[in-house]
Amino acid sequence: MNPTLDISHRRRGLLAGAALAALLGVAAVPDAQADSRLVQVDVVDRDAGQTLHVWRDHGRPVVAGRPGDRYALRLVNNSGERVLAVVAIDGVNVISGETAAVSQRGYVLEPGQRTEVNGWRKSEREIAAFEFTSLSDSYAARTGRPLDVGVIGVAVFREAASLEVSDARPTLRLEGSAKAAAAPAPAPMAPALPAPSPGAQPAPESRRAEAGASPDMSAVARSQAPLAHDRLGTGHGARETDYMRIVQFQRASAQPDQRLEIRYDSVDNLVAAGIVPPPRVVQTAPHAFPADHGGYVADPSNY
Numbered sequence: 001m002n003p004t005l006d007i008s009h010r011r012r013g014l015l016a017g018a019a020l021a022a023l024l025g026v027a028a029v030p031d032a033q034a035d036s037r038l039v040q041v042d043v044v045d046r047d048a049g050q051t052l053h054v055w056r057d058h059g060r061p062v063v064a065g066r067p068g069d070r071y072a073l074r075l076v077n078n079s080g081e082r083v084l085a086v087v088a089i090d091g092v093n094v095i096s097g098e099t100a101a102v103s104q105r106g107y108v109l110e111p112g113q114r115t116e117v118n119g120w121r122k123s124e125r126e127i128a129a130f131e132f133t134s135l136s137d138s139y140a141a142r143t144g145r146p147l148d149v150g151v152i153g154v155a156v157f158r159e160a161a162s163l164e165v166s167d168a169r170p171t172l173r174l175e176g177s178a179k180a181a182a183a184p185a186p187a188p189m190a191p192a193l194p195a196p197s198p199g200a201q202p203a204p205e206s207r208r209a210e211a212g213a214s215p216d217m218s219a220v221a222r223s224q225a226p227l228a229h230d231r232l233g234t235g236h237g238a239r240e241t242d243y244m245r246i247v248q249f250q251r252a253s254a255q256p257d258q259r260l261e262i263r264y265d266s267v268d269n270l271v272a273a274g275i276v277p278p279p280r281v282v283q284t285a286p287h288a289f290p291a292d293h294g295g296y297v298a299d300p301s302n303y
Helices: 177-182 205-209 219-228 267-272
Strands: 006-009 039-045 055-057 060-065 071-077 083-089 107-109 114-117 119-121 126-134 151-158 169-174 232-241 245-249 258-266
Touching: 039 060, 039 151, 039 258, 060 267, 071 083, 071 107, 071 126, 071 151, 107 114, 119 232, 232 258, 258 267
Parallel strands: 006 169, 060 258
Antiparallel strands: 039 071, 055 060, 071 114, 083 107, 083 151, 119 126, 126 232, 151 258, 169 245
16 A cells, blocks of 8 residues: 555644534524534634534535635544544645545544644645635636635545554644644735646746736636636635644545535625525615604705
8 A cells, every 4th residue: 555644633622522513504504414424514714703604505505705804624523533534625635735636635633523724734833824815816726726616625534443554654633723822923924825736837927917817727717717707715825833743544445434515605606696695675665754843944965
């Protein structure tokens, strides 16, 4: 077996003693449970500290984000065993930056553990925050892969019953937020992109200045851009301290035991698509005599 690198995410003090209500519910009941046999997935607005409401589009879960907001994926291991969660955003693995596949790296969760994935993994101690942004400014589009922007995926694997040293896969685990809290937060940095994945075709720097254009989008994607320029994507945000370390994990199967997908877009786009109901506007009938008063007709303003 060829060794691979799996990654786990551990935050001290965040172990959940009981399973939380699943995010993936019907539109009228945001906390209703869905496929949370192993891992529950929540999309959390980090700035507001609130779990995003889940709507349904033909049975598929959808959340609404706002451009510029930072967000996180909250993972809760509802099982009594260790599991591996491979996480992809916009078709990109959040740890390696590769075009996503279920066989790639993931986060290992202890039984009952609750943790948050806050950004793109940059090193053993740093991430670039997830933030909602325009499709053309998304990390996927800027590395030449815009066609899958707007979807979050999690593939969950059970651990093999026995772990033989010869077959053990080196795995990374995050050292919890206790260390991150103790370390001073780095000053905000302008988004910086890592080297694109194999196959990506980054454009010259001068093209990045083109207004409203995605410099690394394929010809097919650019032809679709006028129809999708307002869609949301996930940007490569400011750097943040976030520690990890290596552990061992062996998958029980090559195929995931649980697979979740959550789509996202702006409120306006979801309203236009008929997924989110429009805001209610309370209108009252006009009255001929809304206020009885004495006196005479006053001059209008600026008369």
